[in-house]
Amino acid sequence: MRDIVWILVVILVIGWLVGFVAFPDVGGIIHVILVIALILVVYKLLTGRKL
Template sequence: MRDIVWIIVVLLVIGWLIGFVAFPDVGGILHALLVIAVILIVYKLVTGRSV
């Protein structure tokens, strides 16, 4: 349960990759997933605590 942020990040990145390849016309939503994943990674690295 302590690594839930990393699981969410991995799922978001995988969803972004699949969507980028399968549905290139839906760029805005897919890039929002990538931005959320990056924000979670930065938050995890800066705070250094489990969420």
């Protein structure tokens, strides 16, 4: 259960990479997905939980 944030981050980054390569016309949505993944990583780091 603790690692669910990392699973979400990995899924979001993979989705971003696939979308960036497969659908370059949808750039805005793809970058929003990347920003959400980064926010989850920062939240995980700021809460002081073990990586």
